[in-house]
Amino acid sequence: MNTKYLDLLAQKYDSEEKVVTEIINLKAILNLPKGTEHFVSDLHGEYQAFQHVLRNGSGKVKEKITDLFGEVLSEEEINEFATLVYYPEEKITLLKNAFDNETDLNHWYTETIERMLKLTSYASSKYTRSKLRKALPTQFVYVIEELLYKTDNDLNNKEHYYKKILQQIISLGQADKLIAGLAYTTQRLVVDHLHVVGDIYDRGPEPDKIMETLINYHSVDIQWGNHDVLWIGAFAGSKVCLANIIRICARYNNLEIIEDVYGINLRPLLNLAEKYYDDNPAFRPKVQSDEKQSSHEVLQSTKIHQAIAMIQFKLESPIIKRRSYFNMSERLLLEKLDYDRNEITIHGKTYPLENTCFSTINPEQPDQLLEEEEEVMDKLLFSVQHSEKLARHMNFLMKKGSLYLKYNGNLLIHGCIPLDENGKMEAMTIENKSYAGRELLDVFEHYLRHAFAHPEETDDLATDMVWYLWTGEYSSLFGKREMTTFERYFINDKESHKEKKNPYYHLREYENICRNILADFDLNPDHGHIINGHTPVKEISGENPIKASGKMIVIDGGFSKAYQSTTGIAGYTLLFNSYGMQLVAHKQFNSKEEVLLNGADVLSVKRLVDKELERKKVQETNVGEELLREVHILNRLMEYRYLN
Ligand SMILES: O=P(O)(O)OC[C@H]1O[C@](O)(COP(=O)(O)O)[C@@H](O)[C@@H]1O
């Protein structure tokens, strides 16, 4: 090892004692039980529901409360206490209003703080003291540690002292803050690390708030979903991705995200939309917002929706033409369209067109943008690339995100590994080289990162490739043969709307298929699992989220309200702690207010996916490997510096 490096390290560990202490500390950590990983996916802008799942740790918080107080508290009291841990500020306000004298309130404070301390202590029992300290509210660290680490012996001698501390906290008006601080500490301790298996953006109203939550979260990684790369693509300079995100926002009545949240000026687009489009039932927003929306506003969205959809279709053409290996010529729909007869032939079948809005199309050159359309897109792209908030969110997605992740022996991926009917990994030829499986995903990620690093390039291969990830047949994020957006707007026959899934989606039921995939990623097929999001699990029709004898777990969180009627539940999340994996099914989340008032928890069944024969320790994890490397280096430092 480079002695320069060791000299540098010696500046931090400038005495034998310091090195020894750190080695002992790290080795001890290696023997602690592994921390709990929490997996969620397909959040789709549903910030409130996501918050709830984070705050209750997919049921772990209540489980700990029940372990501790199951004998002494009634179910109702447990629910109430759990709600206090989830939403401390709001719940304290509600509860406080119910007291009519100070003595009762103070009694409640004392009892609650004592319970909270017990809970924090229990939730931290598998961590080091130093880790707990980092999770404590900074202004109370000293006080809490005094209260937490009292032993029975201390109690004999210092009972009065402890009582005094509590009384002081209450009389100084600090009790609310302390309770809330302990509640958040517990939430944080219950989940050590969060995995977001894709699709933070689109459909729901508050993806930006989810991003803020993730930015502030103590430990997280993200596997990009197809919707996330669409946003990354837009920011990286892809106009067709940009047209798509605006189209989806218009479709789901979420244009405020573009305009108010990210500060992107939609005025030029609106002007264009007002000029060329009128009402059109196929383009009215799919979801009406809760607040009363004026019919004028709905009409505006409907017009914008058409304007941006037509721009999108036009922008697809040149990419399909310049990238023959995308194999998408069947999608050159504007050119196949018979404008006189108002019909189109797709895959050999001719369909009449409904609800058309082709007033900006020149049938001779259907993919040509009007000058005005071009101008609008230039302005939009400028605005997108200069949104400070969007830049922050996209940078975070890039920093914490990847197309797939190998973590503690498992493979996390939003969509799929493209397979043929025989289970062989499908190869895609890019610039005369062919790639499949892990190699293909690595190439995709390489292009995506390149596109992001070069936002000024709008028509290069890397930028086109981001769009391919959204919609191409060999995309590991899309996982379908083609996207029938055009058909769903303009063709009545539902047969034409079907999107054929990659064979992966039926082959992933088989254990040998999953084993092959794990092996392709250099993971141990005996121990590893594949964890997918992307496709809602239709519990209603008996679909099992655990497939291939437990090798495959599909956790589409089902947060998206628009999809809940097809799944029958709100969705699944996954927990992986030292004892094994648990799949948690969530019932529909209605509102925070309902939880606050009725203590109703949305959680239900748990299914054991895998039970560790022996409790898994930190040393068997990714983090453990890191720590072992550190120990190795410190040992070298010890020999080099202090043992000679
Ligand atoms: O429900 P909508 O808005 O029509 O969207 C459907 C489109 O969304 C997709 O399902 C992709 O989104 P998901 O990743 O959430 O499945 C496309 O395959 C499909 O064309």
Ligand SMILES: [Mn+2]
């Ligand atoms: Mn998806």
